[in-house]
Amino acid sequence: MTAGPNLVRRRQLGAPGDDEALPTMKASVRDACRHTALPRAVARPLDSLFDDPMAARSPRKTASAARLQREKTHDDIYERIYVAILEHRLHPGTKLVEERLAEIFGVSRARIREVLARLAHEQIVEIVPQRGAYVAKPSIEQALDVFEARRLIEPAVVRRLIDTLTPEKLARLRQHQALEMEARGRDDRRAVVRLSGEFHSLAAELAGNSALARNMRELSTLTCLMIFLYDAPTSSSCRADEHSQIVEAIAARDAVRAERLMLEHLDHIENGMNLEGKTEEVDLEAIFGHP
Numbered sequence: 001m002t003a004g005p006n007l008v009r010r011r012q013l014g015a016p017g018d019d020e021a022l023p024t025m026k027a028s029v030r031d032a033c034r035h036t037a038l039p040r041a042v043a044r045p046l047d048s049l050f051d052d053p054m055a056a057r058s059p060r061k062t063a064s065a066a067r068l069q070r071e072k073t074h075d076d077i078y079e080r081i082y083v084a085i086l087e088h089r090l091h092p093g094t095k096l097v098e099e100r101l102a103e104i105f106g107v108s109r110a111r112i113r114e115v116l117a118r119l120a121h122e123q124i125v126e127i128v129p130q131r132g133a134y135v136a137k138p139s140i141e142q143a144l145d146v147f148e149a150r151r152l153i154e155p156a157v158v159r160r161l162i163d164t165l166t167p168e169k170l171a172r173l174r175q176h177q178a179l180e181m182e183a184r185g186r187d188d189r190r191a192v193v194r195l196s197g198e199f200h201s202l203a204a205e206l207a208g209n210s211a212l213a214r215n216m217r218e219l220s221t222l223t224c225l226m227i228f229l230y231d232a233p234t235s236s237s238c239r240a241d242e243h244s245q246i247v248e249a250i251a252a253r254d255a256v257r258a259e260r261l262m263l264e265h266l267d268h269i270e271n272g273m274n275l276e277g278k279t280e281e282v283d284l285e286a287i288f289g290h291p
């Protein structure tokens, strides 16, 4: 997929018409993630994740063309790493080696460093001085913080969305739901993970408050990482119909119901995670037994 320079921004704004060409970034990261207990142990080399290097770039004839190209490359690389993290192809804790990524994408290490800095700014990547960049690995404490923040933000998102609802916004939500259902129908786990997270980001974007939208996007992505780390294997998965119920309450402009459904939805997601009783300390005796 080739991505234009404004791809990421257009997606964030939720421009109509992007869905078919760009079936990405929509539904709730968390449910998506939740439904989809992906195999966790499979570590893949970085280059196998991004196997079509974008080295072939057009000639840079003018300074502005060069700048446009640079922005496009930056957005492309950002997007590909972001989606790989969202889809659990890059696991929490994976080291993102600058030099390898520079080779894979056919760009300078400086360019990769810029992209990693942007991801770090969004808390998706952690940069450890002297050691490098890693896919973030939220702690249990951070996970609890994320849920606390989501419980404050998401009722406000649905309320604002209802206050500002237009037929176009509703169409966007339903279009997204259709993509999500389709991905579930064909059992495309990676797409479901991504789309279910994006549902929440999309709702925040459509609500029209850019600060809420920015925060929601970050919280959705962190939730996806948390689900990978803490999803309880025995938990019942997040019900596929919950987004639909929320959308119907929004369509009916029933703010009380929409807020309640959203909070219940967040409860289900959190309850599906094993955030209690996990200790950071390793029981060495259990591992090595008695002498």
Ligand SMILES: [Zn+2]
Pocket: 027, 028, 029, 030, 031, 196, 199, 200, 243, 265
């Ligand atoms: Zn959801």
